[in-house]
Amino acid sequence: MAIIVNLDVMMAKRKMSLNELSEKVNVSLANLSKLKTGKVKAIRFSTLNAVCEVLDCQPGDILEHSDQE
Amino acid sequence: MSNTNHSIFSGLKIVAWVIFIGLCIEAGSLILNFIFSMVNPDMVGDLYQKLDLRELREESEWAFFSMYSIILSIAVVKAHLFYIVTQMMQKIDLAKPFNRLVSKQISQISYYALAAGLLSYLGRQSARNFEHKGFELDAVSHFWADSQAFILMAAVIYVIAIIFSKGVDYQEELEETV
Numbered sequence: 001m002a003i004i005v006n007l008d009v010m011m012a013k014r015k016m017s018l019n020e021l022s023e024k025v026n027v028s029l030a031n032l033s034k035l036k037t038g039k040v041k042a043i044r045f046s047t048l049n050a051v052c053e054v055l056d057c058q059p060g061d062i063l064e065h066s067d068q069e
Numbered sequence: 070m071s072n073t074n075h076s077i078f079s080g081l082k083i084v085a086w087v088i089f090i091g092l093c094i095e096a097g098s099l100i101l102n103f104i105f106s107m108v109n110p111d112m113v114g115d116l117y118q119k120l121d122l123r124e125l126r127e128e129s130e131w132a133f134f135s136m137y138s139i140i141l142s143i144a145v146v147k148a149h150l151f152y153i154v155t156q157m158m159q160k161i162d163l164a165k166p167f168n169r170l171v172s173k174q175i176s177q178i179s180y181y182a183l184a185a186g187l188l189s190y191l192g193r194q195s196a197r198n199f200e201h202k203g204f205e206l207d208a209v210s211h212f213w214a215d216s217q218a219f220i221l222m223a224a225v226i227y228v229i230a231i232i233f234s235k236g237v238d239y240q241e242e243l244e245e246t247v
Contacts, residue, residue: 031247040247043246043247044246
């Protein structure tokens with residue numbers, strides 16, 4: 001995949017569990033888990049905004065582009 | 070889904086099953102007719118449809134077999150077409166209709182409708198050719214009466230199948246969006 005999701009890295013930096021994040025951003029645990037493992041096709045701006053607010057970071061801290069497929 | 074839609078859908082399911090059973094009986098009886106016309110032609114007059122083509126067979130074996138094969142093919146294709154319709158109506162969930170299986174079945178319905186239409190058209194043209202050569206084929210003319218209707222139906226269903234397929238793509242994309 002060309003877009004790498006670094007959600008787990010940011011969560012580790014903020015010492016936040018997936019359950020806690022799920023409650024705070026109001027996204028189901030299953031969907032957040034899919035996002036963390038990069039198994040989703042798209043992410044809504046509203047979700048990205050909520051995650052960035054809770055983790056106090058920028059979208060670029062969570063998403064990264066890679067040339068490798 | 071509202072109660073009215075649920076009732077209409079249940080009614081349509083029953084209608085589809087009735088048509089399917091009717092077409093199966095027709096196809097089966099035509100196959101029996103064919104078998105009896107080969108084995109014991111005197112019995113054909115007592116069977117359903119009474120499709121007695123003995124005179125045609127005496128004049129030309131080629132005309133007899135080509136007419137019968139087209140008639141049987143049309144009957145079997147129509148029966149299979151309605152089998153797919155009944156299966157689709159059993160499996161479709163109107164609350165969440167866009168899935169790959171239903172999309173595939175709608176496409177198949179359009180292909181089978183086209184096949185039935187083209188076979189009917191072929192049968193009608195062949196019957197005309199044989200009539201020009203002096204054969205009497207009035208008894209079989211009703212088998213290809215609805216060729217244009219089937220071709221038109223195939224075209225409409227094909228367009229619906231394409232739209233449905235696009236709907237499935239959109240739904241899958243939506244499901245994979247967080």
